[in-house]
Amino acid sequence: MSWKRTFNPLGNNLHSHTSGNDNKRMVCQLSLCGGLKCHDGVHLKKSRGAYIEMSIFSVGNRVSVRGELDAADCSRLLAAMHNEVHVKKYQDIELDFSDCTKAYPAEMVAVCVKCQQLWKEGVDIHLSLPTERKMSKLFLNTNWAHLIDIRQFEPSRYRGYTHAPALRFSSGKEQYEAINKILEILLAALLKLKREDLRIIEWALNEITDNVINHSQSPIGGLVQVTNHRQQSQIQFVVADAGIGIPGSLRPARPDIRNDQEALDAAIREGVTRDNAVGQGNGLYGTWQISKKSFGRFRLLSGYASLESSERDGLRIQKRDIPLSGTLVSCRIGYAADLALEDALIFSGKRHVPTDYIETHFEAREDGSIVFDLSQESEGFGSRAAGDPVRRKLHNVIRMSDADRVIIDLDKVLLVSSSYADEVFGKLFIELGPLEFSRRIDIQNVDPLVQALIDKAILQRMRQ
């Protein structure tokens, strides 16, 4: 068998080969695939010295993803989508993930950004969900399905412990709301997190999303997604936009920067900013430092360059063959008990202590107490599922706040189920212990019937 490859930087590789067996000439039209080989209609790519089935291929207006969508395949997928619309001129494309068996937040957020951009340009996108049940649930829960195919899929209403679904923001107000939503989800999910860690994560999330608003000129704003990797005790956040990219923003102000790799290298250094009147050059530097201090991982993709930093591999900056239009930041932050993340934010030699969600949302009153309004905090009062995130959040607020007393205000709560009462109050009583529960908590404005149910739940737990 002989085969040859021609390369077209717009994302269209033509591979042709003649098969020795039947002498039939096959031409496969594929998107940017390295080391490709074709056999009996199966598309193969070279991976770790062996040929494995190709993960990305396009036929007509359909781009299919097969197997695991890794970083390299993601670039090919983005190029293939670009090719469908800007070279083949399709106004509707189909993204077929039915055979996709694994996908990761950074790659998928990049795909979602591309889809949002294409929707804005008037292109219709149809998504076929993965057929594997776990994978299709992942697409729905993380909001990827909605962001890819806004017509077919509703926004995610997922309230679990693994993801804060990907959210889009395009103004300062939307950015603020998105970060608040994410912090609420983290507070309602994680019990191992220290206040210092949450504060540092909040700072980094604010900085990186702020960069989208301040520098990117992205026509669709940005996307932000947070994932909790429980086993590694790491929080990962991904922020991506479809804007001018870091080289596009930084190079006009810094003519000494010769290429995209140098631009990314410069952007993560302390004090490097495109404009001193706009920023101080702390955001990327501080976020990178946090990931380093916590033995996490930091990735930056923009233009023709990628930057990666981890404890194991150090700092690596590489040239990319396929450009990423816009910017993608992926940061993993470890929150294991023995890390002192507060030391990560040192600017001009001074330690920076940012304000945090607890401070701004649970401000202590003059008498030293804070108020937790249950009717605002709960999405329902009928089930354990509704009560569980509320208890976690309450527990975190009690644990993290400096306030002497936490007032749980039950005004407007007219009825709760016994299981809800147990999930919130019974379990919290056990978690805090009787003395701490009565020392820190005041339940106010409670309806007599609701009070009876709460009393019963606590008494039952005491008897166990």
Ligand SMILES: Nc1ncnc2c1ncn2[C@@H]1O[C@H](COP(=O)(O)OP(=O)(O)OP(=O)(O)O)[C@@H](O)[C@H]1O
């Ligand atoms: N999403 C983005 N799109 C385009 N350019 C970006 C983006 N994020 C960062 N940059 C570029 O990288 C530079 C450094 O970013 P960094 O967040 O470290 O500092 P800053 O935003 O300028 O200042 P500060 O973060 O202190 O407010 C920015 O000035 C900008 O030129």
Ligand SMILES: [Mg+2]
């Ligand atoms: Mg910044």
